[in-house]
Amino acid sequence: MSAEIINKVHEGEPQVDVTIVLPVFNESGHLEKEIFRVHESMKASEYSYEVLVVDDGSTDGSGDILREIDGIRLLQFAHNRGSGSARKYGTLAARGRIVVWTDVDMSYPNDQIPALLDELDHYDQVVGARRTEEGTIRLLRRPAKWFIRKLATYLSGTTIPDLNSGFRAFRRDVALQFLYLLPAGFSCVTTITMTFLSNGYSVKYVPIDYAPREGESKFHWWKDTRRYLLQVVRMVLSYSPLKVLMPPAIFLGLVGTGKLIFDLYDKDFRIGTNTIVLLGIAVSLSLLGMLADLLVQVNKKRHDVLPATIGR
Ligand SMILES: Nc1nc2c(ncn2[C@@H]2O[C@H](COP(=O)(O)OP(=O)(O)OP(=O)(O)O)[C@@H](O)[C@H]2O)c(=O)[nH]1
Ligand SMILES: [Mg+2]
Numbered sequence: 001m002s003a004e005i006i007n008k009v010h011e012g013e014p015q016v017d018v019t020i021v022l023p024v025f026n027e028s029g030h031l032e033k034e035i036f037r038v039h040e041s042m043k044a045s046e047y048s049y050e051v052l053v054v055d056d057g058s059t060d061g062s063g064d065i066l067r068e069i070d071g072i073r074l075l076q077f078a079h080n081r082g083s084g085s086a087r088k089y090g091t092l093a094a095r096g097r098i099v100v101w102t103d104v105d106m107s108y109p110n111d112q113i114p115a116l117l118d119e120l121d122h123y124d125q126v127v128g129a130r131r132t133e134e135g136t137i138r139l140l141r142r143p144a145k146w147f148i149r150k151l152a153t154y155l156s157g158t159t160i161p162d163l164n165s166g167f168r169a170f171r172r173d174v175a176l177q178f179l180y181l182l183p184a185g186f187s188c189v190t191t192i193t194m195t196f197l198s199n200g201y202s203v204k205y206v207p208i209d210y211a212p213r214e215g216e217s218k219f220h221w222w223k224d225t226r227r228y229l230l231q232v233v234r235m236v237l238s239y240s241p242l243k244v245l246m247p248p249a250i251f252l253g254l255v256g257t258g259k260l261i262f263d264l265y266d267k268d269f270r271i272g273t274n275t276i277v278l279l280g281i282a283v284s285l286s287l288l289g290m291l292a293d294l295l296v297q298v299n300k301k302r303h304d305v306l307p308a309t310i311g312r
Helices: 031-043 062-068 083-093 110-118 138-156 173-175 190-196 223-237 242-268 273-298
Strands: 017-025 047-056 073-077 094-102 125-130 168-171 203-208
Touching: 017 031, 017 083, 017 110, 017 138, 031 047, 031 062, 031 110, 047 062, 047 083, 047 094, 062 094, 062 273, 073 083, 083 094, 083 173, 083 190, 094 110, 094 173, 094 273, 110 125, 125 190, 138 190, 138 242, 168 173, 168 190, 173 190, 190 223, 223 242, 223 273, 242 273
Parallel strands: 017 047, 017 094, 047 073, 125 203
Antiparallel strands: 094 168, 125 168
């Protein structure tokens, strides 16, 4: 028997405890090894599970290899859309009550998925937070990641030790409410953490080890860094615009007002150009903040899924 090729999205009651979603793009060298590792750890656990592989347009023969692998469900797309999109459609097609996201490059401890699942008790999402950064293009990615993580910590009001981890487990019913918000690229993992947090769902972090990947990275230094920066703008505008835009607006407003008073008294009512610029920026930032906040409020959707509780 080979992979079960699926072309219909599953709907209805969960049929297994866990679905492990594996996004694959050109990982032929270690694909079987990684899938074997996942199976071995899950078989030894008490959880019923399925492995759902999502491949969109691999060109290195990964698709052919996958079709021959036993014991997986396979979702294959002709077009490449990105790892976020693969994770999103994998979650949609999952039959599990819980969904696990991880990479297929031997970097995350996929032999420890059951331990990650054990931590999900009483939480809506549990994230493996990497102790070290062994990722590709570290010099460029590290400062960008650090900045985004600090910003996300400030926006969410919670400590986020690892915002970009690709190793996580979450309740599928909660995630389904937000799938439409997830971007197609790498920032999908950032977005799912932020979306859970900003909608009142709990996220727990457990420390994990992280190994250098096998095979070639799919992270493009410029295209994906640009997307990270866009992600910063989006996070500010869509989660708490007032929290970020109001402090600089108030600061510039106060400095501008001080300068205005100085101009009125000392410069005989000749208001300086820099005073006008300062006050103009302050007003623009506050208007932008208020407008963005209004859009956030107006677009708030109803969420019916109860957050995880502590059972008896
Ligand atoms: N289906 C699908 N999977 C993808 C795509 N791009 C990347 N992936 C998979 O998503 C996972 C993460 O991609 P990586 O290249 O490891 O990205 P990363 O973990 O941010 O970067 P590294 O530090 O290089 O590991 C891997 O399992 C990839 O095979 C894509 O376009 N489509
Ligand atoms: Mg990786």
